[in-house]
Amino acid sequence: MDQIDKRADLFWSVKRVSFTLVSILTVSLAGAGLWHYRSVLKLNRHLATALAEVQHQRMMIEQTSAQRQWYEDELRTSAQQLQALSRRLLEAHERERRAIARELHDEIGQVLTGLKLTLSTAAVDAPEPLATSLNEAHAAMSELLARVRALTLDLRPALLDDLGLLPALGWFLDRYVPRTGIKVDLRHSGIERRFPSELETTAYRTIQEALTNVARHAGVDQAKVRIFASAEQLVVQVSDDGIGFASTTLANTATSGGLSGMRERIQLIGGTLSIEAQPGEGTEITAELPLPTFM
Ligand SMILES: Nc1ncnc2c1ncn2[C@@H]1O[C@H](COP(=O)(O)OP(=O)(O)OP(=O)(O)O)[C@@H](O)[C@H]1O
Ligand SMILES: [Mg+2]
Structure with a gap:
């Protein structure tokens, strides 16, 4: 190749x-x-x-x-x-x-x-x-x-419908004081007028139940009631210096007692209820009830 x-x-x-x-x-x-x-x-x-x-x-x-x-x-x-x-x-x-x-x-x-x-x-x-x-x-x-x-x-009380909160309360206290022996110190301002019936009833029933509780449970011979109305609300307060009670008492009676009925009434008209109580340090119940804006 x-x-x-x-x-x-x-x-x-x-x-x-x-x-x-x-x-x-x-x-x-x-x-x-x-x-x-x-x-x-x-x-x-x-x-x-x-x-x-x-x-x-x-x-x-x-x-x-x-x-x-x-x-x-x-x-x-x-x-x-x-x-x-x-x-x-x-x-x-x-x-x-x-x-x-x-x-x-x-x-x-x-x-x-x-x-x-x-x-x-x-x-x-x-x-x-x-x-x-x-x-x-x-x-x-x-x-x-x-x-x-x-x-x-x-x-x-017919007075509640006919004359309003203050006269009805006066009538209630006239009977409550001698019946229970508890002196009530009542102070108020701005309530010498009429409020809606529902509101007067709620305030009246709140005071009635709170004072009945004082007589039944507090062990005191005096109580205070304060009521005043501003343009926005009616405030009701009942207090005593009695034996008071623990918060567990409230939890145990939450559904049926006078206090829960009171709370329900108050909430139904848009109000609030506060309960301040301590064993041995008395009880104070305050209801704040809103007033209709046109009043
Ligand atoms: N002012 C008070 N001083 C001391 N304890 C109170 C006072 N108010 C309420 N209590 C306590 O709270 C509990 C609940 O009160 P609430 O009014 O709900 O029920 P009640 O008074 O026992 O029964 P009722 O249903 O007849 O009102 C009472 O049983 C009591 O132990
Ligand atoms: Mg009661």
Whole structure:
């Protein structure tokens, strides 16, 4: 073989090797590209799944918060309905008491007064021992009449409806003081006028219950009552320096006692009640009752 042929052989050998190398490289690159493409596809699929999951979660959260909003609205409506119902119940209760008090006073009281008169007239001309019996019946009738009057006023003092808070309170204290032996220091300002009936009733019943509690539980012979009205509110405070009580007492009587009834009444007209009591350090009850803005 001459020199030229050798060179041609070498040339072709180099070209074949180059071609083979280029082919291997191309195939490798194509394989790598394909692998890369597959990875990207796989990643895309993962991303799409994750995105769908996030969207699903977001929908669930939106749904849950919409549901929670719905429940909150329902709860608020129920609470409002319950409050309106309690208010109507209390009004009905007071109306009923007023009606029974009027019935007792106007009907039964009149009949008893008539009977009492008849007995005293009959006793004048009656022979003994009938006269003595008639006189005894007359005394019993007087007693009965006094009890009916007291019951009438306990149920609902007509003064409260006719003349307002201060006269009704004066009448209550006139009976409370001798009955219990507790002296009451009453101070007030700005209440010589009329307030809405609901407000007068709430203030009156608050003082009535608080003073009854003083007589029943405090172990004192004096109490203070403070009432004052500003343009915005009527404030009622009853306090004593008696035995007081622990806050646990309140928790135990929270649902049925006089104090919880008092709180309910006050809250129903938008007011607040605060009770300050410590064992051995007396009790102070303050009710703040908002006045209607037009007053
Ligand atoms: N002024 C007070 N001094 C001492 N303890 C008091 C006073 N007022 C209330 N308490 C305590 O608080 C408790 C709850 O009072 P609340 O008026 O609710 O019920 P009650 O007076 O026992 O019964 P009722 O339901 O007939 O009013 C009382 O039992 C008493 O222990
Ligand atoms: Mg009580």
